[in-house]
Amino acid sequence: MQMENSRLDQAMPQALRQAITDKGHVSYAEFIRIAAFDPEEGYYSKAKTRVGQSVESDFYTAESLGEVFGRLVVAASIDLIGSETEAQECSFVEIGAEPGRSVLDGVEHHFKETLTLRLGDVLEIPDTAIVFANEWLDAYPFHRVCFDSEKGWQELGVAMANEECLEEITLPKLTPPVQAIRGRLPETTSEGYVLDLTVDATHALREVVRQSWHGAFLCFDYGKTWEELTHAHPSGTGRAYFRHQAEKNLLKNPGHQDLTCHLCWDFMVETLQETGFKNIQVDRQESFFMHRAAPVIRDIMQNKRTGLDGDTQTLMELLHPARMGDAFQALCAVRPGTLRDP
Numbered sequence: 001m002q003m004e005n006s007r008l009d010q011a012m013p014q015a016l017r018q019a020i021t022d023k024g025h026v027s028y029a030e031f032i033r034i035a036a037f038d039p040e041e042g043y044y045s046k047a048k049t050r051v052g053q054s055v056e057s058d059f060y061t062a063e064s065l066g067e068v069f070g071r072l073v074v075a076a077s078i079d080l081i082g083s084e085t086e087a088q089e090c091s092f093v094e095i096g097a098e099p100g101r102s103v104l105d106g107v108e109h110h111f112k113e114t115l116t117l118r119l120g121d122v123l124e125i126p127d128t129a130i131v132f133a134n135e136w137l138d139a140y141p142f143h144r145v146c147f148d149s150e151k152g153w154q155e156l157g158v159a160m161a162n163e164e165c166l167e168e169i170t171l172p173k174l175t176p177p178v179q180a181i182r183g184r185l186p187e188t189t190s191e192g193y194v195l196d197l198t199v200d201a202t203h204a205l206r207e208v209v210r211q212s213w214h215g216a217f218l219c220f221d222y223g224k225t226w227e228e229l230t231h232a233h234p235s236g237t238g239r240a241y242f243r244h245q246a247e248k249n250l251l252k253n254p255g256h257q258d259l260t261c262h263l264c265w266d267f268m269v270e271t272l273q274e275t276g277f278k279n280i281q282v283d284r285q286e287s288f289f290m291h292r293a294a295p296v297i298r299d300i301m302q303n304k305r306t307g308l309d310g311d312t313q314t315l316m317e318l319l320h321p322a323r324m325g326d327a328f329q330a331l332c333a334v335r336p337g338t339l340r341d342p
């Protein structure tokens with residue numbers, strides 16, 4: 001399915017126009033890298049409200065709903081690491097928080113220290129840590145490939161149709177990151193099948209877990225297995241979000257809307273396996289918290305004052321299968337003892 005041409009009705013980052021002019025086209029990953037992270041005009045670099053339930057924001061997350069998520073995360077982190085005493089020896093490191101926010105805001109905990117690493121920070125992890133992230137990895141640029149029954153997998157990219165219009169094109173050849181995983185793509189599939197490949201997110205995770213810290217890793221995000229991505233989502237999972245509306249047209253107003261796609265959990269699990277992590281699990285958000293944070297859930301349910309107070313409503317939003325409970329998954333793993341950089 002060809003993406004419709006997109007008229008630019010808001011200024012696009014100058015660096016994007018330059019990159020397309022210089023080369024004639026850019027890959028989707030390069031397009032997203034500039035649209036999302038250009039230091040001046042990228043969506044995530046600008047000082048604006050992106051995340052939350054207000055009308056000016058574009059999407060909300062579990063973290064933006066308030067303290068309940070933080071309380072569940074603290075309980076689950078203690079469960080993962082083994083005990084409250086062990087948790088007290090750990091630095092709690094959050095990666096990918098929005099400016100001025102942290103998942104532990106207003107939440108009681110006894111971690112040794114807390115560190116919040118945001119866009120632009122060096123992702124350096126202390127020796128003993130619980131590393132946490134919510135919807136961090138889905139923000140990374142992704143490559144987009146499309147199956148052609150005569151030519152095989154082709155990589156898609158972006159060019160200017162004219163001065164005011166972006167268009168999707170087929171690149172003359174696969175970029176090196178896609179070439180590197182070419183062998184994993186299915187030999188054949190239906191004509192026009194689109195796959196969004198989260199290669200950059202896998203590299204970002206690797207940069208964090210290849211460091212020699214030990215402790216626990218816990219991230220929440222939306223993802224699919226490789227089997228699901230290659231068989232059940234023929235139009236790809238890439239989406240744009242603007243003012244709480246999901247949009248399939250990724251080319252619309254670069255720099256002004258969030259661009260994201262589902263992670264491939266298999267790639268993430270392999271990365272953790274290769275770097276010495278154990279007990280690696282991918283669970284639905286609901287079942288993860290039911291198993292690992294049951295006392296907090298009980299406490300909220302027992303202390304509710306009226307039929308559905310604020311905390312109970314948030315809990316329902318986080319756990320109900322029709323809300324975030326099923327759509328989001330938790331990836332968790334532990335790495336005991338002191339390990340050298342693999």
Ligand SMILES: C[S@@+](CC[C@H](N)C(=O)[O-])C[C@H]1O[C@@H](n2cnc3c(N)ncnc32)[C@H](O)[C@@H]1O
Nearest residue numbers: 044061063064096097098118119134135136139
């Ligand atoms: C979808 S938002 C999620 C924000 C927040 N964690 C939440 O759940 O509300 C993605 C976040 O990842 C951050 N991010 C993207 N790349 C990053 C990087 N390389 N290092 C740190 N943070 C990054 C963005 O700045 C943004 O705050």
